[in-house]
Amino acid sequence: xxxxxxxIYVGLFVSSAIAALFFLALQVSNLNAFNQNGSYxxxxxxxxxxGLKNKAVVSIAGVPVGRVSSIQFDSENYDAFIKMxxxxxxxxxxxxxxxxxxxxxxxxxxxxxxxxxxxDEFLQDGDTIELTQSAIVLEELISKFLFNAKDD
Numbered sequence: 679x680x681x682x683x684x685x686i687y688v689g690l691f692v693s694s695a696i697a698a699l700f701f702l703a704l705q706v707s708n709l710n711a712f713n714q715n716g717s718y719x720x721x722x723x724x725x726x727x728x729g730l731k732n733k734a735v736v737s738i739a740g741v742p743v744g745r746v747s748s749i750q751f752d753s754e755n756y757d758a759f760i761k762m763x764x765x766x767x768x769x770x771x772x773x774x775x776x777x778x779x780x781x782x783x784x785x786x787x788x789x790x791x792x793x794x795x796x797x798d799e800f801l802q803d804g805d806t807i808e809l810t811q812s813a814i815v816l817e818e819l820i821s822k823f824l825f826n827a828k829d830d
Contacts, residue, residue, distance in 0.1 A: 716766040717744065718803035722777045722790075726812040727758035729788040730779055736762045736790045743768045746790060762790065773799040776809035788813060 727749055736744035744764035752759040764771070774795030781788055792807075801807070 717763045718766060718769065719747070719761055720744075720764055720771075720801060720805055720807055721759065721761045722807040722810050723752065723755060724758045724760060724777075724779060724810050724812045726815065727760060727779060727788075728813045728815050729781070730758075730760070730790070730813060731788070734787065734789050736764065736792060738768070738771075738792045738794060743792070760790070769800065771801045772797045773801055773805070774809065775801060775807055776811070777807045778811035779813035781814070785816075 730746065730749060732746055732749060734746040735742050736746060744762050746760060747763045748761045750759045750761075751757075771792065772795040774797045776793045776795065778791050778793070779788055780791045795809075
């Protein structure tokens with residue numbers, strides 16, 4: 679074999695390896711798991727959405743059911759206004775469903791956990807979840823512990 683054909687084979691191998699890594703990265707990131715067509719929008723107000731990011735997971739009982747689509751500051755209520763895209767398969771969420779911001783692990787990423795209520799009426803596209811619990815900020819907990827410990 680001459681050197682030119684070896685260079686061509688090496689180039690093809692490297693190109694296919696890069697394409698395979700790119701495909702693997704897309705599969706692992708799971709960015710297209712919840713498409714716009716088969717989903718509906720819910721929103722919620724939180725006093726503090728510290729650490730929550732766009733495309734964060736929305737889950738019920740540990741099962742991913744959607745993603746955060748936008749995080750905005752509501753200048754009328756002075757709180758965080760979060761919009762979520764929920765997969766259409768989960769369209770029967772009771773209207774008294776609550777939403778909380780949790781941390782995956784001790785220092786992991788933030789996600790929204792939904793806790794289904796018990797009413798017979800269901801949330802519709804564009805509805806707002808009324809019952810919310812904001813994120814727990816680790817720095818605030820540490821400062822409360824330190825300053826309360828000094829007072830004793």
